[in-house]
Amino acid sequence: MSTQPPNIIAIIGGGFSGAALAWHLLKGPPVPLTVLVFEPRSVLGSGVAYSATDPNHRINVPASRMSIDTAHPLDFLEWLEETGTNHQDDGARQPDGHLYPARKVFGQYVAARLAPLLEAHLLRHIPSLVTAARKVSTGKWILETQGGDVFEADTVVIATSHPAPQLPRQFAALGAFLSAETRPVLINDPWKPDGLSTVKPDDRVLIIGTGLSMADTVASLAAQGHRAPILAISRRGQRSKSHSRTPVTATGDFLSPPASRTRDVLQRIRKIIADNPDTPWQAFLDRVREQGPQIWSSLDQTERRRLIRHLRPFWDTHRFRISPQTENIVNKALQAGILQIKAARVIKVEKEGKTFKVTLRHRNGHTDDQVVDAIITTTGPAHVNILHSQPFLKSLAAEGHIEMDHSDLGLHVSAEGNAQVGPKKDPSLFVAGPLARGRFGELMGLPEVTLYAEKLANTIRAQTAMTVPENATLIS
Structure with missing residues (x-):
């Protein structure tokens, strides 16, 4: 029998990224490891995206394309059928037969898949925040939690969520004095539970951002009976695109030969779409998504930054498509004149009593003032704040264990998923989920996150010792 010390894998973050990694670590042939997942929420697998309680917040791809199991892509759809969950939501099924359940339902599915591992004590949920890691x-890691406990681990995986959206700089002076509970209302993170509850039906609303989060916010406000004007703005005023009205299969080749310039990538995509007018563009963008890591890896840092600067807004609106149900709600609000979407940016904001006076500069150069009762930020994660978004990340950065990726999309990781600082990678520290997308390019979609979790699990399993620990070591 081996006398090698036990291997304890500590996953910090129990949203989908951490849950998928834990599941893939433990689903195969038994290996000698114990998996700890540190997640303050009461259940694993939901995270920010799939803990939304609003039934109007739906998954934005069909259920048939979502699964925790890369070898069983219809697992979620079959779970919906087996549990009867699909019959509890009349609005989930679309005329084409596809199901778009509420996001919280997908979180319930992930939790259900992890339940047997928890019951068998192969997986342990630590319901607390990690405040420090050293x-x-x-060569071992010491993790301190908000509850005051200290754990020891052989391997640590960072699987935390993106930082919350950042207030535009024009709001810096107001942010210290205003919140979702004050009048006027300033909401920086609409994903928080009851995050929109303080917005009254007659409040004039300004939404900063026009992507999927804006659409979800409009859906939530509509469900609350909102009837006052809503203005949504972004630099380009682009909405998230629709799914194809007819079934599509990913097609096209965007790798032969690999393009080394952003311009060439764009020209190739445009040409293939133009040459195939009878094929929905979604089929080609789905193939770009599949080949995204290889496309990204062929670009140097200068070209990657160019792609982010010029093409990312267009990619986001075409890649992150809106669910049909949410799109219908947004369209109704537009048609009713309640919602307007404009290309503009905030250049000045002042508090005037219980309202905001906001000066906007439109894309054509024209400026005007808007008086609103509530401002909601839906601009997406503040990637630049990653190293300061959580105490344990601050401690890891301060001790030289992590750094930002050169693309400023996430953390610097190696091709194997190890945290990397300069040329040095740490074999016992990994990064799971979207925080690793600076290396791989496309790690925001669930299929890509799942595939990467499986790859990471195989790497970690391969370096696992041959002694099975009974439990984690609780030091204090």
């Missing part, structure tokens, strides 16, 4: 001279 590596000691033995």
